[in-house]
Amino acid sequence: MQESDQSKKTLLRRGVIVFVGLAVLTGLEFWxxxxxxxxxxxxxxxxxxxxxxxxxxxxMHLRGVFQTDEGGH
Amino acid sequence: xxTATVSLQEQLITRRMGLWLFIASExxxxxxxLFTRFYxxxxxxxxxxxxxxxxxxxxxxxVSSFTANRAEVLMGQGDQTGFLRNLGxxxxxxxxxxxxxxxxxxxxxxxxxxxSTGYGTLFFVITGMHAFHVLTGLIILLIVFFQGRRGHYSxxxxxxxxxxxxYWHFVDVVWVFVYPILYLVxx
Numbered sequence: 479m480q481e482s483d484q485s486k487k488t489l490l491r492r493g494v495i496v497f498v499g500l501a502v503l504t505g506l507e508f509w510x511x512x513x514x515x516x517x518x519x520x521x522x523x524x525x526x527x528x529x530x531x532x533x534x535x536x537x538m539h540l541r542g543v544f545q546t547d548e549g550g551h
Numbered sequence: 552x553x554t555a556t557v558s559l560q561e562q563l564i565t566r567r568m569g570l571w572l573f574i575a576s577e578x579x580x581x582x583x584x585l586f587t588r589f590y591x592x593x594x595x596x597x598x599x600x601x602x603x604x605x606x607x608x609x610x611x612x613x614v615s616s617f618t619a620n621r622a623e624v625l626m627g628q629g630d631q632t633g634f635l636r637n638l639g640x641x642x643x644x645x646x647x648x649x650x651x652x653x654x655x656x657x658x659x660x661x662x663x664x665x666x667s668t669g670y671g672t673l674f675f676v677i678t679g680m681h682a683f684h685v686l687t688g689l690i691i692l693l694i695v696f697f698q699g700r701r702g703h704y705s706x707x708x709x710x711x712x713x714x715x716x717x718y719w720h721f722v723d724v725v726w727v728f729v730y731p732i733l734y735l736v737x738x
Contacts, residue, residue: 489624497617504613508606511735519594522731529727537620537720543567 496536503529563710570714574721577684581725584680585732588673596737597670599662605734608651609726615644616723619692623716629706631699638696638712641719645689652682674733681722681729688722691715 507525510518534540622637656678663671695715698704704712 486624486628489627490621493617493620493624496620497613500613500616501610504606504609507731507735508602511731512602519736522735526727526731530724533616533720533724533727537616538717538724540571543571544564 492536496532499532500529503532559708566710566714570717574718577721578725580680581677581728584673584677585728588677588732591673592670594737595670596734597663597668599659600674600734601656601659602734604651604656604659605730608648608656609730611644611648611651612723612726615641615648616720618644619716619719623709623712626699626704626709626712627706631702634704634712635696635699638692638699642689642692642696645685645692645719649682649685649689652678652685677729677733681725684722684725688715688719691718 503525507522510521510525618637619641622634622641625633625637657675660671660674663674665672665675692715695711698711
């Protein structure tokens with residue numbers, strides 16, 4: 479079934495928001511590393527986990543593995 | 552809901568499960584390799600390592616994940632042109648990433664090439680293993696692209712697109728850990 483116009487826009491907008499989030503986190507981890515903060519190892523781990531959560535949830539649709547929607551979103 | 556539709560959806564769940572089990576098994580390889588980095592070298596990082604180049608190739612892979620997601624969403628909405636355009640951009644970005652690693656990053660990293668340093672061994676094994684996965688991802692996306700051009704996928708059934716794109720995102724997730732662990736960790 480083809481999705482409604484609103485649903486189309488929502489999915490595309492979500493992709494953009496996730497991308498912006500990933501870009502911000504990537505910039506942040508670079509800044510943390512270059513800044514040489516004492517807690518940088520732990521912070522880098524937290525940031526990497528945050529980026530992974532965004533990708534796995536919104537780009538890889540892990541939660542939708544058992545959904546039976548046609549098209550698979 | 553017809554029997555045929557139920558069967559298609561059951562197949563879809565089985566395929567997704569299979570792909571995720573494959574991704575889980577592949578992840579174990581990288582988890583082991585990345586832990587080896589700390590076991591063998593602690594948080595040591597050679598000064599010659601180009602962190603900015605690491606950031607550049609990370610950004611390239613990040614943008615390719617964005618366009619891959621767009622390609623999948625647009626296919627799900629029946630926009631064949633948008634799907635092919637975004638998938639094409641994804642393939643080009645993936646190729647740029649791979650060529651940058653092989654022809655710019657690796658020659659620069661020859662300062663600490665194995666067997667002279669333990670870090671060099673880890674660096675080339677981990678980035679080499681990741682580059683191999685990028686290459687296989689590109690082959691998969693190319694197959695999806697050419698099948699898409701032939702009209703192989705529909706709004707109702709485009710598992711090939713979904714599977715290929717999810718694998719590409721997996722390659723990105725691996726780099727999410729490879730980048731800080733190899734390029735950023737360390738004094």
